[in-house]
Amino acid sequence: MISLALDAASKRYPDTVALDTVSLEFPEGRITAVIGPSGCGKSTLLRLCNGLVRPDKGQVLAFGEPLRYDNLAPLRRRIGYAVQGSALFPHMSARDNISLLPRLEGWTPEAIEARIRELMALSHLAPEQLERYPHQLSGGQQQRVGLCRALVLRPDLLLLDEPFGAIDPITRRDIQHQFLELHRAEPRTTVLVTHDMPEALKLADHILVMATGRVVHSASRDDLLAQHPGEEPGALLERLLRGANP
Amino acid sequence: MRPFGYRVFLALLSAILLVASAGAEDPPIRIGSKTFTESYVLGEITAQLLQNRGLSVERALGLGGTLIAWEALKSGEIDVYPEYTGTLTQAVLKQPGLTLVELRSAVAAHELNIPVLLGFNNSYAVAVATPVAQRLGLNKVSDLRAQPQLTAGFSHEFLNRGDGWQALRQTYGLPQEARGIEHALGYDALEAGQLDITDAYSTDGELAARDISLLADDLNFFPSYQAILLTRADLPTEARAIIGELDDKLSEAIMRQLNYRVAIGGESPAAVAASFLRTSGLVADATVIEATRMDRILANTATHLKLTGIALLLACVVAIPLSLVLSRYQQLSRALLYGAGLVQTIPALALLALLIPLVGLGELPAVLALFLYSLLPIVRNTLTGLFSVDPLLKEVATGMGLTDGQRLWHVELPLAVPTLLAGIKTAAIISIGTATLAAFVGAGGLGEPIITGLNLNDHRLILEGALPAAALAIIVEVMFEWLERVIVPAHLRQ
Numbered sequence: 023m024i025s026l027a028l029d030a031a032s033k034r035y036p037d038t039v040a041l042d043t044v045s046l047e048f049p050e051g052r053i054t055a056v057i058g059p060s061g062c063g064k065s066t067l068l069r070l071c072n073g074l075v076r077p078d079k080g081q082v083l084a085f086g087e088p089l090r091y092d093n094l095a096p097l098r099r100r101i102g103y104a105v106q107g108s109a110l111f112p113h114m115s116a117r118d119n120i121s122l123l124p125r126l127e128g129w130t131p132e133a134i135e136a137r138i139r140e141l142m143a144l145s146h147l148a149p150e151q152l153e154r155y156p157h158q159l160s161g162g163q164q165q166r167v168g169l170c171r172a173l174v175l176r177p178d179l180l181l182l183d184e185p186f187g188a189i190d191p192i193t194r195r196d197i198q199h200q201f202l203e204l205h206r207a208e209p210r211t212t213v214l215v216t217h218d219m220p221e222a223l224k225l226a227d228h229i230l231v232m233a234t235g236r237v238v239h240s241a242s243r244d245d246l247l248a249q250h251p252g253e254e255p256g257a258l259l260e261r262l263l264r265g266a267n268p
Numbered sequence: 269m270r271p272f273g274y275r276v277f278l279a280l281l282s283a284i285l286l287v288a289s290a291g292a293e294d295p296p297i298r299i300g301s302k303t304f305t306e307s308y309v310l311g312e313i314t315a316q317l318l319q320n321r322g323l324s325v326e327r328a329l330g331l332g333g334t335l336i337a338w339e340a341l342k343s344g345e346i347d348v349y350p351e352y353t354g355t356l357t358q359a360v361l362k363q364p365g366l367t368l369v370e371l372r373s374a375v376a377a378h379e380l381n382i383p384v385l386l387g388f389n390n391s392y393a394v395a396v397a398t399p400v401a402q403r404l405g406l407n408k409v410s411d412l413r414a415q416p417q418l419t420a421g422f423s424h425e426f427l428n429r430g431d432g433w434q435a436l437r438q439t440y441g442l443p444q445e446a447r448g449i450e451h452a453l454g455y456d457a458l459e460a461g462q463l464d465i466t467d468a469y470s471t472d473g474e475l476a477a478r479d480i481s482l483l484a485d486d487l488n489f490f491p492s493y494q495a496i497l498l499t500r501a502d503l504p505t506e507a508r509a510i511i512g513e514l515d516d517k518l519s520e521a522i523m524r525q526l527n528y529r530v531a532i533g534g535e536s537p538a539a540v541a542a543s544f545l546r547t548s549g550l551v552a553d554a555t556v557i558e559a560t561r562m563d564r565i566l567a568n569t570a571t572h573l574k575l576t577g578i579a580l581l582l583a584c585v586v587a588i589p590l591s592l593v594l595s596r597y598q599q600l601s602r603a604l605l606y607g608a609g610l611v612q613t614i615p616a617l618a619l620l621a622l623l624i625p626l627v628g629l630g631e632l633p634a635v636l637a638l639f640l641y642s643l644l645p646i647v648r649n650t651l652t653g654l655f656s657v658d659p660l661l662k663e664v665a666t667g668m669g670l671t672d673g674q675r676l677w678h679v680e681l682p683l684a685v686p687t688l689l690a691g692i693k694t695a696a697i698i699s700i701g702t703a704t705l706a707a708f709v710g711a712g713g714l715g716e717p718i719i720t721g722l723n724l725n726d727h728r729l730i731l732e733g734a735l736p737a738a739a740l741a742i743i744v745e746v747m748f749e750w751l752e753r754v755i756v757p758a759h760l761r762q
Binding site for chain 2: 157
């Protein structure tokens, strides 16, 4: 069964077409990067996947079923979600941010504690950082907590919207590395929206290039690198986009 | 969010509620009065006479104006209050020129009686400072016609009533323009030369001690204002018989003297009433048991806290859930804000007067008015708090799989709490100030000494209410700061 697919989905805003009849299936258990210039519709595509945006035409299929827009919360708990700047709840400690969903799900305190310990080890968070409020953590630490929060329920799917966008380059490299570790430990179908081609090539198994609401190129990373050996990532993205709009 | 803070908050509120639920006993005879010295004294005389004859009595003295006293009597909130025939015909019934017999049947239509004519006529009079009168040769009201440069200031009631300033001005053809002034301040302004003309009562004791002259009503403009006791028709026979003994017992000279002793001599209306009842032979041994100042302050403060506490609690219980529900609908939230804002623009006395026909006199209209005034700050701040939550946080909460209710409870509400708390604090402090007006509807509280003191020109009495009220406001402010420290993490405080 395919976890996540779009079937001729379109979304139009008053002045732009954000998504124009897109059909695709995300490779099971793999990381798919969605890349393109700002305004290309990549964020809309991501938000279609957990129902934050509803398509005008076509449909979104999760776990083989069309989304039921009248009751999305149960489905969303099977879909982890993290965004740029982490958007941690400022009135909760890091621990409370992470444990909110399992508490609402009725997990026992022991189960929650065990899961948190697991995630801390994978994301290199120190125990004392758990008790801090978000504003007492560095940007990188906040991003790790945000990732833990998205993964705490062991979701089948993970949606990431530019999650490493607002972090300095050195920290970003660390977190990207830890993210891959996490993925290897708990492989799941992941959609990563980014505007950074090196990041896409580093993290993703599969690359979707978008422009003006359409997917203009879809290929596995290995194929891409084989077809364009040694090419600088930025130039490669330019070439792929140009190929779409000659 | 630490649950400890909530628990303290709830404990405080329930303590206030507990104080509120006081016990009730047999229905006593309720005596009202208006807010000037003479009315206080007459109310006290009536109350003490009934008490002396063994009846249980409750005082609602200092009701804020004729209409409030009249409505209170009609609705059965009080059983008797001192009134004047002229006030009834002109200001209440608006049928000037009624004879006493006609007046009796007119009030009978409202289920009311006039069993007692006290024996004096307290007419309105026009007052000027004596030096001004001498310099300009003013003896009668028509002399004012030739002095357009004189400034006039009248009590708000005289300025606006049917037989007041406008009619006087027309009858005499007076050229002066008048502005409103608190009656208690009129004489001071006259003597200080800030004002040349004001209204006075012919039995006003204060006139004797001041350099003020009354002008003769040479066109017989002012109707007769015979002092009466106005009662409900269902006043028990026994009580009716007792107050009947007051018939024709007070001359203008006696009344002026009694007024003088309160207004200038600084005696309390209760003490003066007792001494009158003794010297007139109505009671053998009238002694007033007056509460000590400290007792009074404590009792008034407790009442004040009770009124504001209940009103605030009610406002929270209504405004917060309402705002939470309506925050989802922009248009409705705006309508709610406008509605609450509209209430805020109604002057407190007007609001009280509007409420009396609906809910009667006493604590209910006071609590209701305070409740209505508390709505706006709480609604506004709750909505502002909710609307100012970062939209990204709301979207992430939804995207994570929180239901609308969970998002509200775990994310939006906690983030709105600092603003919400500030709103409740504002409402509390406004209420403490506004609750001083509760005395006008007989609800007591710290406004009672303030209003009585203002009307009797007794500064110590004013301070007896004003200082505890100020202290209360400061204590509440500090309490809310502490509450905020307990509930809200430091980085989210405003």
